[in-house]
Amino acid sequence: MVLESIYDDRFVTFCYGGRVNMGRHTAIRYLKNSVENPSWWFTVCLNTAKFENKHVDRLCRVMEEKISDEALIGLIKVLFESEIMSIQLGGCCLGRGFPQECGLSSILINIYFNSFDKEIQELRLKTSRENPRVDPNDLAEGYQRNAFYKPLKIYAVRYLDEILVITSGTKMMTLDLKSRLVQILEKDMEFSIDKVKTVIHSATSEKIEFLGMELQAVKPSILHPPMSQKAIRARKKYLRQKEVRALELRNAKESNRKKLGMKIFSHVFKKMKRANGFKTDFQIESEVNQIFDSWAEEVMQDFLESVDDRWEWHRMLSAGDFLSLKRIRDQLPLELVDAYDNFQEQVGRYLNPIKAKRMLEEQVKIAEEEEERKYSDQTVADLTKLCIKVEAPLEIVKKAVKLIGFTNHMGRPRPISLLMVLEDADIIKWYAGIGRRWLDFFCCCHNFRKLKIIVSYHLRFSCILTLAEKHESSKKEAIRHYTKDLKVSDVDGVEEIYFPTEREVKMMGDNDLIDPNPVDGSLGMTLIRLASDEPSYCCAAHFCDRRDTIVYRIRLLQNPLNLDSFDQSKWVPGMGAIHENLNKRCIPLCSDHISELYLGRLTLQDTDYASLLHVD
Template structure:
């Protein structure tokens, strides 16, 4: 079956990955700097490992001396460009990978717990990974952890899991009990995670995305928008199941297929009994940096659902290769099975053209699948009956074999007849008509005219409002002048107005009474605001009639042009659609990935950045914090959404929302802190330097930030760090001399100058949207006090550190 992998057809879309391709020229460090290219990341490990064990022939003294200059150049370049955080984690995992591969024998890995995990070198590397997750320098001060003693306890099975966990109980009854590991158990979990990654990563299917090197959130959306085309039917499979004894027994069975190690299995069983393996399918948490997940949740989820990925491959073989037309074979027509196998060799597109020319009909069924962690997207090209059969087979496998519960409201969505779209991985998958260059130019000219007309209308309204305010000020001045008897300003008009003034009434009160009488006469309640009142009843009647006629004529011509162009464009689109439908139903139709702007606006209101009307406001919980921390909190929102939605098709609308809401809310928060005008605040604080740009500078400012944040795109190395939860820390108290505490982040030895209270901002229920933040944080952590240094408060706000790195059990000890 090896020849099938070389084809470009439907089988390759679901075929499990084989050996990875090597990285391009440029060296190991250069490959990491180009980690955007996802297809090259998987080969970095093999290259670095081969470089770590060079097999060089003896070199003469002359050649060695001749290469000294070149080696010194490489060393100096390495000193100028130190290893990044992701590169250090990759090198650390490579050292563990060598020890794991040394235990491979006869198709299985043996005694990994004793020879790999229970090794002081492996625990040292795992501790370095924990510290790198905490965004710490490996040369900084370390915790007082005896790794050699810990390794001895693991080898002799004397390590007590229950003694190395602590429970956090929610204040409210519905919050429940949360069990979290201490530092020693966290180090062991990290070592076990890397071991499982090394064993299973080469066997994961191609349709699997999420928490893998080169296969994350962006690669899943890129596969849907670029490689599927336009299918006939789409559906997602919503599953939900908290890990129980049946699911965990199935996970252990899958692990034992490739690992022969009873001690490792026993240790994982002890962690399950101690409730530190927290795994939920479909609900929350789900592999996004939440404290209750643990380090093992993403890899265990991928291991468990990998059997489903291979079942999708078998379903694809049955429906595409052995379809209903396999028995219908004539003399001049080959069987579907032979045609399908040939399509894998010569290319599916060329094969379809030959089939259409000979039989005048295309291939009936084609299956596409994409899984992002526990979210499954399926697209089918073919009849509705075939799509229903595929859906039924997938649901039956999930229920009967994997013991997962599937939502009964699952339904097939016709792609071309549904404008609402399908929810997947926090985005909307929609099918839209691709516009031609001519239509784009027409739309661009029409929008320019609409914008020009609206700008003139705003200027007209502003000038009328200014005239109305001047009239108001002039009237008040005339009323005040009438009080001065020496001026002798007695006119019939003033005498008429004076009758409304009561005895002892002050001037301002009298003037307000006159305005109230005037507003009752004109029935001012019908108007929207005072601006329309002054403009409509004061300024506009006083303007020259020819000026008003000219402006109304201009606005009418602009509206007529826009409406005529809209009607002409709709007629052109309908005619093109009819012509295209006569030729083919897929030309000019593309799949678009859209960010849920309405839900993001609701998130901004829940976070406290905007009010119910959608206007930005200050965040009162941040006012007492340092300026840099306040700006970092807002910058973290923008940077995370930039990474999460950077490739959606409606990114321009999202960019405007970020600038209009997040930037203005940041300015108003700083203005509320210092009680100064917003313009002065904006000039005083250079928000562009922190990644909070204006609209015109958005692309230029975010380009270097995005390039510096590429380390977070490798989801296999940065578990949940790039999409950690949103929260606010409020000051609980400053440093108390009677009790000095260090920072609660694991591995950090810096003193904690203040105690903070954690306020959770995300509490979704299943099913929910993903917006680059953790979808749900356990209720027991809301209101929890933590001690943090200033460096890690900023790192938590910016998303460089997740809540998994915080040791919430310090105050419990």
């Protein structure tokens, strides 16, 4: 927290990771909302290597420029020398909550890369000064609507050791920029760059992977497509059905009002006939007036909306009247003539169908002009503007689902035998933790709906099949007992739901700007409760002093599957793995933190490694 309070205000705006409210989703929001007309982009890929002594020395020199505390600098050196803290660059370990990553790594990486970020910021400012924005008001009158100016821009995003650079310029300018940044990283920062992966790509024709997601420049109409003809017909059908239901409801209300009015008049008539007057213990005039006023307003509103009814009444009240003849008017009293003229004026004012028809035509014309304007604006935007589409790598997700064993070779859900030793609630929590992490991580993606299907179908039914096989029952019996929402009862008999329900999954979207951990840690690990009389230990979670703990054995799923996380041909690309040294190690946890660990809200990085046990 000391380092964060000192350096956080000194970091550039495109530095993400290890900072408050500056996580993955904030970076993705910046890419989607701020980047305009990208033409070329590239990611700077570091070769997998440890943070060596030369990097530690340079880090300490950078920190000494702002911090005059030799004890703190010496402590950081000791942490690296004793290998209590280690940073693995260029791999799949940073920012994923793995135990091999120290919680202090993020802020130290940001401090180390700060000079590199400042260099990129200077290049961005220099490019902006050389290519200023053109105000449309400064253009000649004939060019204001037909000119589209695309200034040269440089965009950058860095999340820990992942670097993305985007330009809206030429390919040669992007090549020069890439060469300059690679030179800074190799000479000044003393990093080894993977030249094969650090290449520029066309933003429009090639996808690029960043932060575990796929990016591509597309037209605005692809992100917000217009309604199809089928959708338009369905919407018109829905509006017609809505009008019919409203008409039926209005007719039913009118019938009820007539019945109620007849009852009121019949009751009043009987009272008036039997007694001299109508007496009540309370005043009802205001209530009756209010009811009849509301009825009158609704009736008049419905009447005035109908042009045909207004035409008929206007014809009946204004045509063929003998009082409009001059020789008749001269023989009548002036008061009667004035009253008739006033009446005709009110008839023309409220019942004239020509004015009503003209107003309806104007409304239709305005709606058509608005639709044409929207269509023209969308067409111009498609021709002159490019946006960034962010998608979840569905093929990688499907490979991970198949690799762990959620589905068989045909892509259908299957049970996982390794989980049958767990309690029912723990099995559901394990599946729920993976499902919620995937949903939270990819909620900002354009194809989020397809990922919902994977979670709501493959994971849900794999969990149901695992529970069914554990209890030696059928899938229908498991669904009848747990329901599709996977409800489970606790010790007190209260039903709880851990797995996201179908309705909850359907309503999920891009709402929260969070920095969720990827699913890697939860996907490749399970905790099995030991049936032994071990002495009570303190809970291994940080800042937890509870001693009513249970010992669990850590089982990594890649070991029973005989998979090597470094073999990219068999392993899922871009997915990290917990270090094999933790396999079959034991950890004491209280009931609250084991539940949090299963649900993915807690990671092994939030536990004390000194509390790990060796139990045969």
